[in-house]
Amino acid sequence: MYGMINRAVQGLVLDRHGEETWARIRTMAKVEETEFLSMEQYPDETTYRLVAASSEVLGVPAEEILEAFGEYWIEYTAEAGYGEIMLAAGRTLPEFLANLDQLHTRIRFGMPHLRPPSFSVSEAEDGTLTLRYVSERRGLAPLVVGLVKGLARRFGERVDIDRIAERSDERPYDEFRIVRHAPAEST
Ligand code: HEM
Numbered sequence: 001m002y003g004m005i006n007r008a009v010q011g012l013v014l015d016r017h018g019e020e021t022w023a024r025i026r027t028m029a030k031v032e033e034t035e036f037l038s039m040e041q042y043p044d045e046t047t048y049r050l051v052a053a054s055s056e057v058l059g060v061p062a063e064e065i066l067e068a069f070g071e072y073w074i075e076y077t078a079e080a081g082y083g084e085i086m087l088a089a090g091r092t093l094p095e096f097l098a099n100l101d102q103l104h105t106r107i108r109f110g111m112p113h114l115r116p117p118s119f120s121v122s123e124a125e126d127g128t129l130t131l132r133y134v135s136e137r138r139g140l141a142p143l144v145v146g147l148v149k150g151l152a153r154r155f156g157e158r159v160d161i162d163r164i165a166e167r168s169d170e171r172p173y174d175e176f177r178i179v180r181h182a183p184a185e186s187t
Contacts, residue, residue, distance in 0.1 A: 001047050002111050003036035004080070009050050010036065012072045021057060029053035038080075041113055044137060063142040070146020074154055082107070086154075093155050093180065097121040097131055097148075129178040130164075141166070141174045148178060157181065 013022045026034075029049040036042065051069075055062040078086050089103045090096030097119060104116035117135040124130070133144050145161050152159040158181045165175035 001042060001044055002038065002114065003040045003042055004038040005047055006033075006036040006042060006050060007038055008073055008076045008080075009047065009054070009069060011076060012069055013054060017058070025050065025053045025057050028056060039111065048139075066140065066142040067146035067149070070143045070148075071150035071153070073147060074150030078154075091155075093152055093157060093159075093178075094121060094123050094129055096151055096155075097129065127180055129180070131176045131178060132173050133176070134173045144174070144176065148176065152180070 010022060013025060029046075029052070031046060031050060051062055051065050054065045058065070074086075085103060085106055088106075089099045098121050100119040101116070104114065108114045108116070115136060117133060117137075117140075119134075120132045122130050131144075131148065133141065141163055145163070148161050149159065160179045160181070162177050163174060164177045165171060165173070167174045
């Protein structure tokens with residue numbers, strides 16, 4: 001994956017836990033780089049190792065690390081030069097989710113080797129959303145949960161999100177149900 005992902009993992013750990021914790025995670029993950037270059041490609045394995053080592057060092061399940069990273073990513077990208085692309089992707093949660101593939105297609109202009117996931121969304125009459133996620137990678141569904149929560153926050157909404165179908169040999173996708181709640185009254 002492009003180094004931007006690992007850079008953001010590093011940013012999250014540094015923000016919340018500091019240099020010393022990051023150094024321990026880096027050592028445990030056997031990662032030699034002290035910095036990642038956003039536009040350079042690194043083996044997916046590097047990212048998976050960083051997540052596993054973060055889980056070990058911080059004592060929380062890898063799923064929680066991925067979810068926290070997903071939420072962080074929404075703010076990170078908006079501030080890391082992708083604010084315009086984020087704005088263009090939509091002004092509401094359903095609109096944004098429907099445009100995710102287009103968003104990654106735009107990112108591919110700058111990152112020609114991007115291997116992005118693919119999403120499709122449908123909206124029921126009661127406003128519940130069903131999000132389908134297809135990826136060539138394994139184990140990243142908790143990341144999607146965090147990403148959707150981060151997007152909901154971006155739009156001032158709160159959501160409950162559950163995985164309703166898990167990818168398997170017969171089913172090439174994960175599926176999530178997203179229940180939207182009215183934004184909190186501002187005081
Ligand atoms: C402007 C904002 C964004 C940028 C710059 C960006 C960029 C990237 C990059 C560089 C990767 C790694 C893939 C690779 O290197 O081959 C990636 C993967 C991914 N992106 Fe985005 N992305 C953005 C927004 C989003 C949003 C809003 C979502 C919400 C669902 C999302 C979902 C994912 C997922 C789930 C992956 C993991 C790869 C996989 O499932 O195979 N991205 N993205």
